[in-house]
Amino acid sequence: MPIELILSPIMRPVVLAKSLLFAPHRRSSRYIPHIIQLDEANCSRYAIRRRFGTGSKIFDVYDTKEEGSGPSGPTEQSKSLFWFVRSRAVKGAYKMYSNAIRATGPNAEDEPCATLRAGLRSNVLLIRAPEAPVAELGWHVISHRVDALDAYRMFTLADGATYQWTTKGKYLERVKNVGEKESxxxxxxxxxxxxxxSGFDLIVDDTKIPREMALASALCSFIDHWNTNIDVGGIYYARQPRHVRWKRD
Known part of the structure; x- marks a missing residue:
């Protein structure tokens, strides 16, 4: 049984309290940052899909720009670039495997290239990303921040830049002069x-962030960030079918 189910009666009030604590900061932090829009023409596109018959336990990653692929990737599951496997004990914990790294374990088993944990304190551990710089290997803590504009999941990489996933628009942004308001x-x-x-599509510029980190951090937000109306604690306080943000008559 996932540990989140056991902790849910305790954590749901904690999540609500944390959401309320952010409210004063939302009202006192108004500014207009300079935004450089996404250039989709130079981006790759990946389809992250739940594997049929596994619920949310396995997600496959497909390259939708691969020759012969449709909008959801190749028709054969064996052509997936990566796949995420959920932990039995922890609902928000996944191991990420790469099709480029197979049968490397002592008994010829597949070994993960990264692990992730989504929750109130999310993190990603890059173990051996095929196309990522060596400096990026290790832990990356994903924190939760809010301002008057939006709510974010933020992390830093070895290049010293700050990256954040937004709630509105679900953008991945590389931020300079963090917290300097108009600057x-x-x-x-x-x-x-x-x-x-069934999952989500990721449009990303692979030249500006390792794709393994982009995929893993996006899955963290998909599990705990974008699936709740209070922007935090989606594992414990997920949006229910009766929770409707806006209804079109």
Whole structure:
């Protein structure tokens, strides 16, 4: 049984309290940062889909720009670039495997290239990303921040830049001059497009962030950030079918 189910009666009030504590800061932090829009022409596009018959336990990652692929990637599951496997004990914990790294374990088993944990304190551990710089290997803590504009999931990489996933628009932004209000510059280098209940698409500029980090951090937000009406604690306080933000008559 996932530990979140056991902790849910305790954590739901904690999540609500944390959401309320952010309210005063939202009202006192109004500014207009400079935003550089996403250039989709130079981006890659990946389809992250739940594997049929596994619920949310396995997500496959496909390159939708691969030759012969459709909008959801190749028709064969064996052509996936990566796949995420959920932990049995922890609902928000996943191991990420790469099709480029197979049968490397002592008994020829597949070994993960990264692990992630989504929750009130999310993190990503890059173990051996095939196309990522060596300096990026290790832990990356994903924090929760809010201002008058939006709510974010933020992390830093070895290049010293700050990256954030937004709630509105689900953009991945590389931020310069963080917290300097009007001097802050946000360059949009990625975006997530929901794909109903089957998963999501990731549009990202691979030259500006390792794709393994972009994929893993996007899955963290998909699990705990974008699936709740209070922008935090989605694992414990997920949006229910009766929770409707806006209804079109």
């Amino acid at each position: 802050e510059v946000r360059e949009r280098i990625g975006q997530v497009v929901p794909a109903a209940a």
